[in-house]
Amino acid sequence: MLEKYLNLASKVAIFKGPRSLEIARKAIKAIHIQDKISKNPVLIKVNFITTKTWETGATTDPLLVEALVQEISRVNKEIAIVESDATLTQADNAAKATGILALCDKYGIQFSNLTKIKDKVTIKIPDSESIKQITIPRIILDSHIISAAKMKTHLDTTVTLGLKNMFGILPDKNKSKFHNKGISKVIVDINKVLKPVAIVIDGFVAMEGNGPVSGIPVKMDLVLSGIDPVSTDATASRIMGFDPHKIYHIRSCYEYGLGEIDSIQILGEKINNVKKKFKSA
Numbered sequence: 558m559l560e561k562y563l564n565l566a567s568k569v570a571i572f573k574g575p576r577s578l579e580i581a582r583k584a585i586k587a588i589h590i591q592d593k594i595s596k597n598p599v600l601i602k603v604n605f606i607t608t609k610t611w612e613t614g615a616t617t618d619p620l621l622v623e624a625l626v627q628e629i630s631r632v633n634k635e636i637a638i639v640e641s642d643a644t645l646t647q648a649d650n651a652a653k654a655t656g657i658l659a660l661c662d663k664y665g666i667q668f669s670n671l672t673k674i675k676d677k678v679t680i681k682i683p684d685s686e687s688i689k690q691i692t693i694p695r696i697i698l699d700s701h702i703i704s705a706a707k708m709k710t711h712l713d714t715t716v717t718l719g720l721k722n723m724f725g726i727l728p729d730k731n732k733s734k735f736h737n738k739g740i741s742k743v744i745v746d747i748n749k750v751l752k753p754v755a756i757v758i759d760g761f762v763a764m765e766g767n768g769p770v771s772g773i774p775v776k777m778d779l780v781l782s783g784i785d786p787v788s789t790d791a792t793a794s795r796i797m798g799f800d801p802h803k804i805y806h807i808r809s810c811y812e813y814g815l816g817e818i819d820s821i822q823i824l825g826e827k828i829n830n831v832k833k834k835f836k837s838a
Contacts, residue, residue, distance in 0.1 A: 569781060569788050569821055569822075571823060571828070573826045576620060578620060582627065583825075584825075585624055585757060588755060590703070594754060597699060598635035600696070602640065602704050603657065604705070604707045604722050605643075606725075608654035610656070614764030615772075616707060618707075620761070621757065638660075638668045641725050641729075648672065671697075676696070677692050678692070682750055685749075686739070686809070687745075703757065704786065705759065706722040707764070709763060710772055715838070716794050717769050718790040719753065719756035720744055723744070741805040741806040752786065756786050758779075758793050759780065760793070760796075762776055763775040763779075795828050796833070
């Protein structure tokens with residue numbers, strides 16, 4: 558099993574096709590996600606920074622989440638979809654507006670607003686760049702986390718993908734205080750102590766320009782997946798026309814040994830065949 562994990566650690570799958578469960582499932586199956594999620598509950602961390610729906614490029618497509626639920630449930634029935642409140646958006650409202658609550662009803666699974674969970678634990682961050690510790694719901698430590706991210710540009714971090722999506726695990730509603738501490742460094746600190754078992758990036762409709770909320774939708778018809786969060790984000794960044802070495806949180810996570818930035822085996826589509834130069838935020 559360890560050998561299989563190491564062989565997959567720097568592989569990233571890229572699948573292109575019309576928005577469909579089939580394309581999403583192909584990307585998920587390519588990274589053998591079932592091998593890593595059998596022991597603990599599974600939390601699918603979506604990106605719900607706003608109540609805007611998937612076609613705006615702002616939030617995780619419920620179709621991608623449905624594909625994850627279908628594949629995960631083959632080996633594990635303990636599944637929940639999670640998000641925390643943003644400064645201007647309540648996660649429960651976003652879950653309803655984006656169709657996630659309807660999806661939860663369909664499959665009999667729970668949506669959990671991390672901001673409302675009372676049972677929390679504090680984790681110290683070794684060699685922190687910005688924050689010495691984080692306080693998160695205990696369920697995060699007791700579960701497998703899948704980062705179901707969105708392919709977007711971001712005013713402060715250039716891109717928001719799998720690594721940045723983990724920032725939303727912090728239950729604090731006032732997230733601006735972390736931006737004031739240097740958001741890119743905070744992202745690095747979080748990913749030092751919380752590593753998802755898989756990253757699946759929704760690129761069916763991405764966002765360029767004034768992201769992460771008010772940018773321009775970009776129809777990419779892509780889903781990316783990987784086990785290594787740095788490799789997955791580096792690959793997505795290259796598809797978007799950005800050099801991951803010049804994106805602070807991706808480069809720093811690589812330098813801390815959290816994943817690979819260059820030695821990546823691409824499965825499926827070639828980067829050059831699907832890349833597009835995104836407008837920066």
